[in-house]
Amino acid sequence: MSQGEGQGLKRVYGIDLGTTYSAIAYVDEHGKAVVVPNQESERITPSVVLFDGDSVIVGNTAKESAKVEPHRVVSRVKQHMGDPNFVFEYEGKSYGPEDISSFILRKVTGDAALALPGEDVADVVITCPAYFGTPEREATANAGRLAGLNVRAILNEPTAAAIAYGLEQGEDQTVLVYDLGGGTFDITMIEIKDRLIRVICTGGDHRLGGTLWDEAIVMYLAEQFREQTGEESDPLDDPEVLNDLFLQAERGKKTLTQREKAPFRVTHAGKQARVELDRPKFEEITRHLLDRTIELTREMLADARAKGHASFDKIILVGGATRMPQVHARLVAEFEKEPESYDPDEAVAKGAALYGLKESLHDEVSSILAAGRDGEAGGAGAADSGPIDLSDVPEEEVAKALDHLEKQLGFTLTGPVRELVGTRIVNVLSKSLGVVARDDQSREVVVYLLPRNSEVPLERMTDFGTDAANQAAVDIRVMSGERDSTEPADCQEVGTATLNLPEQLPARSPIRVKFAINQDGRLNVSAVDLTAGGSIDVEFQTEAVLNSDEVEERSTALRLLTVS
Known part of the structure; x- marks a missing residue:
């Protein structure tokens, strides 16, 4: 194909x-x-x-x-x-x-x-x-x-x-995807059914990953070097030695996956130490990291129970760091289920890639369906109709469109590929999104419009009031929060949108703020002054990243560099 x-x-x-x-x-x-x-x-x-x-x-x-x-x-x-x-x-x-x-x-x-x-x-x-x-x-x-x-x-x-796993398995089940990569940890409960992959809840830490296990080895090696040699200067202060130790640590971690012991050599300030690290010691010095993944998993499971999902069928291991034997053993001990390592x-x-194929097939099938309907109606053609939501289309119509596409392409679309077209994928918000407002005591608090673990796409609106009479503008400070704290200091500031106001508005004049988040987690913020009708509506540009003009400018400059 x-x-x-x-x-x-x-x-x-x-x-x-x-x-x-x-x-x-x-x-x-x-x-x-x-x-x-x-x-x-x-x-x-x-x-x-x-x-x-x-x-x-x-x-x-x-x-x-x-x-x-x-x-x-x-x-x-x-x-x-x-x-x-x-x-x-x-x-x-x-x-x-x-x-x-x-x-x-x-x-x-x-x-x-x-x-x-x-x-x-x-x-x-x-x-x-x-x-x-x-x-x-x-x-x-x-x-x-x-x-x-x-x-x-x-x-x-x-x-x-889950898409890769679900298409291969072909059975209804609820799985925990325990994803421990080099730098990030995600724990996600996903429901896999016929033509549906639904994320129920997600949690994690995007700074917790396999490199922290490497770092623990590096700290241990430096400590052993000082004990063996009596050298007062810290080998970690030498960038070349530090990088060498990290390379050794990554190799040693992989060795300890296969064997009970791994050898290391630390050279610094003209002195050398040979260190042997066995698996029990490695597990001891990294236990706090594994503890944190279990803590995050239990938090996510509590969120899932609150949404009515009290159990799961399998634990799927994803990410290279899940090869460490300590991960498998701990999950069995905690949850009494044998984890499945999946690619x-x-x-x-x-x-x-499968999701990309789904997107491409969706475009083609919806165009074929639109063209067919326009032809029946004697209309101008698919170009005027726009894409069709295939979830609203009977399966037989989709199958006929896929048959038509096969003839166009000159090859057969396999069964799993056909199933992919009609599979609905539902994601959730990983963090709550809201705005900074003032409470009755005039303290700044975060008011959430979109709660975490809500299914996306999603849109919600809330009415607020201006702070003072004759206010020139309203700054809509958008915040994201992990555990729903209303303290701005506990949240991450995503950015600010500004709504200019007409003159002579009284205090507490109503401002309606709407958040809309799409399937990709991209946020649109709009606000309306309900008194005079002024409004803003922007695909939200965060302060932390480049806007479209800056992307264009940077792209031109970066293309001058050769990448190999």
Whole structure:
């Protein structure tokens, strides 16, 4: 089922833009999601960027260079997405998280284009942690645009994994997706039924991941070095030694997955120490991290119970860090269920590719249906009708449209691919969204319009009043909160929208604020002055990320750099 442009069906690629590794996938002619190897013949690419004059090198070479040239290397940039204060300086130029991520995206899509001659690798679905809020999602989308890509959707990583898993299993079940990657942790309850993948609840921490296990090893090695050598200076203060220890820690962590012990060597200040770390000690020094994943899982399960979902059938392990034996053993002990490891490194990219195919097929089928209806009505054609919501269309009509599409394309759409077209995917908000207002004591509080774990798309409105007479404008400060605290200090400020007011409005004049969030988690904020009728309606631009003009400007500048 080739999806080349000339055949009318646009191929949409799925990209797992990971903290430590990234991958890209597409759906082949048999309806099977396939990961595309990079130019180094590896299926995953380290998300590490090395600056070298007018060139940018992404992947293993950059990762190894971190040891000797840390001032030219950026790693784990995903943890800074949506952070306006993160800047990497190189040769007098500043690069934000979106810029760095765009280089990683250019590497994986460029390698895919070389591996698949004649393919236009431009339309993509990019994944992000379920726990990402609005600024992080906007930054991820902007990274794709800076890379010259058409970003069709930003998809939650656990949802992507559930799509890949659900299509393969084909049975009704409720699963916990325990997703522990290199830098992030998501725990999500997902209901998988015939033609429905519904996220019930999600939780997590986008700074909790496998690299913290590496960090615990590094701290232990430094401590052992000082004990063995008596050296007073800290090896962690030497950037080259620090980077070497992190590389050793990652390799050692993988060794401890297979064996009971792993050897290390620490060299600093002309002294050397040999350290042996066994699995029980490794589990002891990282127990607090695993404890935190269990705590977050229990919080999410409590939220799910509040929504009427008291049980689940399976635990699905996604993300490379779930290979650690301690994860499996702890989940069995806590929940008395045997976790299932499901394609830890590739499930997310594959699920994103399947979602991309679903989007592409949806466009084609709705166009065929619209054209058919216009033809029956003697209308002007599908172009005037717009896309059709396939959930409102009888299955027989969709099947006929797919038959028609098969004839156009000249090949057979497999059963799972046909099922994908009609599968409804329902996501939830990972964080509550609201505005800052004043209570009866004139204290600033956050009033939530969209509660976390609500299904999206969703829109709600609330009426507020102006603070004072003759107020010139209202600043609508948009906030996101994790555990529904009403204290602004406990929330993240997403940004501010300003509504200008007419003169001579009395105090407490009503202002109606509406929040609308789409399937991708992108926020639209509108406000209306109910007295005089003035209004604003914006696709919300957060302060933390680039606006569309800045993206265009940055994209032109970044394209001058060669990425390999």
